[in-house]
Amino acid sequence: MSTDVFAALASPVRRELTALLLDGPRPVNDLAAHFTMSRPSVSEHLKVLRDAGLVTEQRHGRQRIYRLEPAPLRELSEWLTPYERFWRERLAALRELLDEDDL
Amino acid sequence: MSTDVFAALASPVRRELTALLLDGPRPVNDLAAHFTMSRPSVSEHLKVLRDAGLVTEQRHGRQRIYRLEPAPLRELSEWLTPYERFWRERLAALRELLDEDDL
DNA sequence: TTGACAGGTAGGAAATCACCTACATATCAT
């Protein structure tokens, strides 16, 4: 998986941006309004998300509409799969232990 | 979710470490052997993983056995849940579109 | 055409990161 998906999501600002885009595509100013930081900084965060493939932009007049892309998130989920198996095993082992000792 | 789980996993070295620990607990030297970088640097990466709660250490003689912890990974999976719903919708929409146009 | 608006880019400063080597600490074996 592209290393930059994790790196892109490592910033709370960028996670907030992806969360906002979950409700639907939005222009930059609309997104920037949710932050106290300057608009150019938000633009830079969007560039990181773009480079990671997490969002795409579509020009619409003088606006650029940003849209969330599902593929990298799905890859992240796939990366997580073996760990999911791992924690289920751990949970099952814990339950088994409790059953043995307590009753 | 703790911001540092994403940040901790943003490094390929640390993702490799967690992958190694998926096979079971290991001492530091064993882990460090998989990398070309110096052992102290690996130690520092382990500290980042520890601070994120992704691993715990257990002293055993002069070794420290590192073990993967399931909780933060499960939190990551939970964070992903709404996006999972999102990409399923997108996929369904795409299929619907294909059905309409092609046949 | 001129001005306002949307948004990207440049350049710079402060903070953080990722390495390194040297060193400190604790444990085990002799």
Place this chain on the structure above:
DNA sequence: ATGATATGTAGGTGATTTCCTACCTGTCAA
């Protein structure tokens, strides 16, 4: 007690990140 082993910490350096304030470009409206 002494030396070897396992590992963390200190301190430094260069690269990267994250923010800022200008500034540039393209589009719409009057």
